[in-house]
Amino acid sequence: MGVHVNRLRERAAEHALEKAANPEASGVCPYAGHQSEDKSIYETLMRDDRVSNDLCANIIMALFRTGIDSTGNAMAFFLYNLANNPDKQQLLYEEIQSNLPGKTPLTMEALNNMPYMKACLRESFRLHFPVFGGSGRVLSKDITFSGYNIPQGTFIFANLAAMSRMEEYYPRPLEYHPERWLRDDRADMGAIWPSEAGFLSLPFSHGLRACPGKRFAEQSLYLAVATILQNFRLEYHGETMGMIHMPFTQPDKPLDINFIPRED
């Protein structure tokens, strides 16, 4: 890894010289070769003398470790839930078609007009909570929770996965029902939220140490699902999918989804 990081750092320095010599030619990523006005994360780290090679390698490895299994497994459950609930899949397909006719690529503007897509992902995270259990914290000060005094330094753990399936908040909690998350006239089953409901389902946790890759992961999932549904109808005829907690939650059996090409 050290050798590779050194080579990347050298390449970044060469690129900086090339850029200084020919400012008009800027904008091409020196590693991937694509056009880009913004620096990549790698490039920014490589150019920063305060970032040692070890730290740089650590940050990059952390992004790979936390970013790949998490999003891949969330994708598996998202596709499973849609394949296993053809009526919901059809509603999502109709929303995709009305915003992105034919095979138009997804844009931020279109996504802003796609509440059902967001509800479908949120419901998939609720039903198949993506990380083992939830989030832990060591208390930085004494605190009182529901009448219990808990001293500074205690490790506490919020079982967010269990909260995501509590019947008092989510009627028929084992059903995949994206309408729970809608605020319009399609809202149904759990749509009248108590004020604390925003904290009931937190797949990316909350606060200063919450997942920094949240937006990146969500957008990858929206993009992949929009593109897949534009091209395929999904069917699943297997047994109910269970979860293995690894710590990222993964399907407990092969994902036998049929991808049926769309005629239109």
Ligand code: HEM
């Ligand atoms: C569906 C996908 C993902 C889920 C469900 C997820 C979930 C989480 C959760 C629950 C945490 C712990 C937060 C806490 O304890 O408060 C976390 C931390 C983290 N995630 Fe993600 N994540 C996902 C994707 C990503 C991606 C794509 C990246 C990077 C590109 C990423 C980078 C990180 C990093 C670096 C941390 C550690 C943050 C810290 O300790 O301050 N995650 N993630």
